[in-house]
Amino acid sequence: MSVSQQVFLRDAMRRLNLTRDVFAARIGVKRRALDTWLLPEGSQEARGMPEVVTRFVTEIVDNEALLKKYAQSAQSGPLRNRIATGGKHQLLSVDQFSRESVEELFRIADLMQPIARRQKVSRVLEGAVLGNLFFEASTRTRVSFGAAFCRLGGSVCDTTGFTFSSMAKGESIYDTSRVMSGYVDAMVVRHPEQGSVAEFARATNIPVVNGGDGPGEHPSQALLDLYTILTEFSRLGKLLDGASVAMVGDLKYGRTVHSLIKLLALYRGLKFTLIAPAGLEMPEYIIEQASKRGHVIEQTASLEAGLPGADVIYATRVQKERFADEKMQGYTAEFQVNKAIIDKYCRPDVVVMHPLPRDSREGAHDLSTDLNEDPRLAIFRQTDNGIPVRMAIFAVLLGVEGLVQHSLRDVTWSPPSHVGPDDSVFHGID
Numbered sequence: 001m002s003v004s005q006q007v008f009l010r011d012a013m014r015r016l017n018l019t020r021d022v023f024a025a026r027i028g029v030k031r032r033a034l035d036t037w038l039l040p041e042g043s044q045e046a047r048g049m050p051e052v053v054t055r056f057v058t059e060i061v062d063n064e065a066l067l068k069k070y071a072q073s074a075q076s077g078p079l080r081n082r083i084a085t086g087g088k089h090q091l092l093s094v095d096q097f098s099r100e101s102v103e104e105l106f107r108i109a110d111l112m113q114p115i116a117r118r119q120k121v122s123r124v125l126e127g128a129v130l131g132n133l134f135f136e137a138s139t140r141t142r143v144s145f146g147a148a149f150c151r152l153g154g155s156v157c158d159t160t161g162f163t164f165s166s167m168a169k170g171e172s173i174y175d176t177s178r179v180m181s182g183y184v185d186a187m188v189v190r191h192p193e194q195g196s197v198a199e200f201a202r203a204t205n206i207p208v209v210n211g212g213d214g215p216g217e218h219p220s221q222a223l224l225d226l227y228t229i230l231t232e233f234s235r236l237g238k239l240l241d242g243a244s245v246a247m248v249g250d251l252k253y254g255r256t257v258h259s260l261i262k263l264l265a266l267y268r269g270l271k272f273t274l275i276a277p278a279g280l281e282m283p284e285y286i287i288e289q290a291s292k293r294g295h296v297i298e299q300t301a302s303l304e305a306g307l308p309g310a311d312v313i314y315a316t317r318v319q320k321e322r323f324a325d326e327k328m329q330g331y332t333a334e335f336q337v338n339k340a341i342i343d344k345y346c347r348p349d350v351v352v353m354h355p356l357p358r359d360s361r362e363g364a365h366d367l368s369t370d371l372n373e374d375p376r377l378a379i380f381r382q383t384d385n386g387i388p389v390r391m392a393i394f395a396v397l398l399g400v401e402g403l404v405q406h407s408l409r410d411v412t413w414s415p416p417s418h419v420g421p422d423d424s425v426f427h428g429i430d
Contacts, residue, residue, distance in 0.1 A: 003405060005049045006038055007110040010234065012061050014103055019237040027056055031237075038234075040117060042417075079104050080396050089397045090201045090208040094219045094259045099266040105392050106227050108401050112388035115151050118415030120408040123153030124400040131184035132158045133176075133200075134211065136192045140356055140383060141211050141221070145188045148390035152400075157184060177203035186398065189213075207397040215253045221355055222259030224389040228382045229264075229312055232351045240264075244271040244309050248337055249316035249366075251282040256355040257316060258286055265290040274299045275306040277335065280318070303335060307345040313337060315354045315367040338368035342376065352377045373422055380420060 003011075013023050024034040037053075039046035080089045083096045083105075097105075114120040130149040134142050138160075146156040173196060180187060181204040188209045189197045194216035201208040212218045233240055245264060247257050251274055261282070264270055272295060274282045281299060291297055300306045307313065315337045342350065352371060356379060359366040371377040395401040 003111065004041065004114070005054070006040065007107070007113075008054070009034070009038055009049070009057070010110055011107050012057050013234065014106075014230075015061060017239065017241070019239055020234060021237045027053060027060070029053065040119075041114070042119060078396075078399065079108075079401070080399055083396070085201075088201065088205060088207075089399075091219055091393060091397065092198055092201055092208070092210045093217050094222050094262045096219075097263065097266070102223070102226065102263065102266065105223065105389075105396060106230065108392040108395060108404075109227060109385075109388040111401075111404055112391040112395075114408065115404075116384070116387040116391065118411055118413075121411055122151070122404055122407045122409075124403045124407050125149065125152040125154035125394065125398065128154040128185040128398065129183070130154055130156045130394075131180050131187040132156055132160075132211075133180065133187055134158070134160045134190045136190050136212065138190055138211070140386070141190065141218075142188075144383070144386040145209070145211065145220075145390055148387050149186075149394055151387065152391055152394060152404075154185075154394075173199040174203040176200070177208075180204075181206050186394065207394075209393060209397070212255055215255055215258075217259045218255045218355075219259050220386075220390055220393060221256045222263050223393070224386045225256065225260050225314070225353065225355070225382065226263045227389050228353065228378060228385045229351065231385065232378055232381070233311075236349050236351075238311065238349075240270075241268040242270070243267075243311040244273065245312045245314065246273040246275060246306050246310040247282070247314045247316070248275045248303065248306070249335075250280045250318040251276040251316070252280045254316040254355075257282070257314065260314065261286060261290050265293045265295060269295070271296040271309075272298070273306040273310065275301065275303060277301060303337070303341055304345060307341065310346060310350055312351045312353065313342070313346070315352070315358075317354075317357065317359050317366050318364075336365040336368055337371075339370045339374060342371070342374075346376075348376075350376055352379070353382055354379045356383060380423065384419065 013020070016023065018026065020034055021031055024031045036045055036047040037049040079101060083091070083101055085092055085096050115122055130146065132142055132146055142158065142160065146158065149156055177200040184206070186207040186209070187200065187204070188211045189200045190211035191197055192214050194214040197208065197210040197213040210217060210219055230240060233243070247261070251257050261272060272290065274297065276282065276299070278301060287297055298306070337352070342352065352367070354367045360369055392401070395404060
């Protein structure tokens, strides 16, 4: 088998659209055995999958009519061509993806997991240089993109802050983009104005990734969020089709939810509950786009009314830096997502997410820190998933995804068994 058994099994379940319970029953094994085969290599409870199971699963997948669709998709060319925008290998919006192409990207992200988990090393981007152009404050996104590029063997040049760039001297976006294109092999751009990253992209032929354009989109964040949801649901034995997703907070300026609801809408039969204070509701054009796919969409300003029945709670920070005339009326302490309200209104298997940073200051009423040691809180698993997903994005845009599997070698240092001292047992690295 050319891929790890974990990737092989997750891919089979995705392609067959089966939960762990149903998949285990279909191949005639106990759920517990399947769980041990899916644990990361190096985990004390991980077990090797018998060869007879490998052959049986392969036979099942090969007999599925679904594979015709995958074969046709593969015949249409590399993924980088199928998600291209304007004929260029760039990532500006989640609108570039179909359900098939996004799940193909996730299969590549699965291949990146041993590298992201510090177990393997790859140098497929050795010699390539990434330009991180961040004209707006960022910690996670900037460092995550840089780390992802470096873990594939590349190097990174950072520009942070508008006042420290030549644009503060009046240089145009076109000139900045064209000049940087002569220095680097790919760019990640974050800018406070919606549509600005598309301007950068029009001025160059090198790969450009939208790292966030004001209140517009944040495609890589939405991709890692969807990847996290699918991973969490796989652990819980649930399918995304038919799920209920509650989005909470600033849905007007929260670009992460703008991109995420578009990606989730590629799946079937979802219920979206949009919970926002007055004046910070989801833009109507995004609601209309999701509605056209037949999903149920409800809007409320009450956590008590919106949270019951949710499979996923996606909380967001209020984007005060983007306010014009809006006031904070209605965003009171009763709007905070905390352990008490989740215990009262949600099921034990709810998945709680947040794109971070969360505002932990008094009176912020953001996602509460009293959930930090609760296994339902997935925010750190979510941020960790940003590395393999962004590695997959770079590998696809630069056309090296087919080289990764054969380039792997063991790390020479000793990585920690858990990244954080308080990580829950569900973290996936234990």
